[in-house]
Structures are given as C-alpha cells and as structure tokens.
Amino acid sequence: MRHTLPIAPQFYVTSPQPCPYLDGRMERKLFTALQGETASKLNDSLSKQGFRRSQNVLYRPSCSDCAACMSARIRVADFTPSKSQKRVLKRNAHLSRRARSPWATEEQYNLFRDYLDSRHAAGGMADMDMFEFAAMVEETPIRTRLIEYTSASAATELQAVGLTDVLNDGVSMVYSFFQPGLDKDSLGTFIILDHIEIARDLGLPYVYLGYWVPGSPKMAYKANFAGVEVYTKGEWSPIGVPTDYDDALNPLTPDPIADQVSRINLPDGRS
Secondary structure (H helix, E strand, O other): OOOOOOOOOOEEEOOOEEOOOOOOOEEOEEEEEOOOOOHHHHHHHHHOOOOEEEOOEEEEEOOOOOOOOEEEEEEHHHOOOOHHHHHHHHHOOOOEEEEEOOOOOHHHHHHHHHHHHHHOOOOOOOOOOHHHHHHHHHOOOOOEEEEEEEOOOOOOOEEEEEEEEEOOOEEEEEEEEEOOOOHHHOHHHHHHHHHHHHHHHHOOOEEEEEEEOOOOHHHHHHHHOOOEEEEEOOEEEEOOOHHHHHHHHOOOOOOOHHHHHHOOOOOOOOO
C-alpha cells in the first residue's frame, strides 16, 4: 500500500497543560507537522502568522481563556541600538561568530547543560539528554544553522550558541544558550543584536524572537529592542506600551479553534 502526505496540512490541538510563563494558567497549542517538499514554504508562511518551529512541528498558542503569547519580531530597518545595547556590543567585541550546519556536538551539549542547570533547572527542558538535544538541533526539514560564538581568550572557547532558521523574510531565533555566570556581558542580548546584523547582511527585513508575553518577567526583555512588533488579532503591529495589553490576559471572547484554523493562510493562497 502506498502512503502519501495529505494535500493540505492537518491541524491539531494539545490538551491543556500548566503555562510555563504565567502562574495559575493553562496553555494549549495549535500545531501541524512540518514535512515533505513544501516544508520550507509552509514554515515561511506560518511564521508570518505567529507560528514557531520545534523540530518537525509548527505550533502557535491557542489557549481557551488567554491570548497573552504573541509572536514578536524586530524590523531591522527600524532598529537602532540603545546606549546600553551599544555597551553590550562593545563588551562582546572579542567574540567570533561562525555558522555551522545543524549537527550537535558534545561541546555544545555541555554548554547547553550548564546553561539549563544555572538558569532553568526547574524548566521543561531540564532533563534533556544528549540524544534529545541532538534531536532538537538536527531534526529540521528547513534551512537551519547553528551560530556559535567563540572566544580565544576564555577558558572555555565556546561562549554562546544560537539555533537559527533562515526564512524568506528573516532569521528566526529558535533557541539560544550561553555561558552562565557572565551576567555583566549580557550574552542573551548580544546574540539578538548580532542576529540583527546577520539579517541586515542577508538583506532580510526581520528577526523573529519567539513569543513575548505581557505579565511574564522572563519575557520582558523582548520589548527592549527598537522596532519590535507583535502578531496580535491577525496582524503585526508595533508593540507600543507593554502595559496596554492587559486585555490579552483575559480576553472576553476567545476565538474557537475552528475559526482560528479557517483564517490560516497556506502557501498556495488557500485557507
């Protein structure tokens, strides 16, 4: 018997789970498989509609009583570093960037483990072993790169890593991690600043940052970059004042799943 992929992507919804960003909330995700010859086109199209990639899956939050998770991106043409961000660039000027194919190494995993143990010991990824890390890096059907940041003068040469997708309109920061204990260097901020330069060098207009969540302290840093916009109510808008998003935490009429799916635009122009 011959098996073929469905003509159109099939969308599913996860069961409710505790929200990792807001205490006392439950989250659901709308997701679809990313596979086949059209994977890149589907990823490009759905990334513009607030979806994110995790290995071979594209997902977007679809919670029953909350709409706080909003995909965020930086408009490269509108970005100008602040004074503090210029200091971050200066402090990390000694780092060298190298782009590699998405192939996991033991050195990367050791840095990843140090990062998790220091910053996210109680998070959902805390128990990831080398095989799971390799899957996160290597299971990608699209154009993905590992961006390594190294220092010849440091005791440990590898200082930071970014797992990055290259879209047709930008670079998407899937996940990044870095040496713990270097808070003054602000390596997380530096990786974003350098990805803005990567996008600019490639002539791409956006840097996709993942989800920004009003009311979540761990996500607040994404609002600190000039030119940030968020995907909300079906369109991209400048982020404006973060405190203006209180209604997203308690929307009066969240859209049913069927309505959300019907408004998704596929690469061939169909809904």
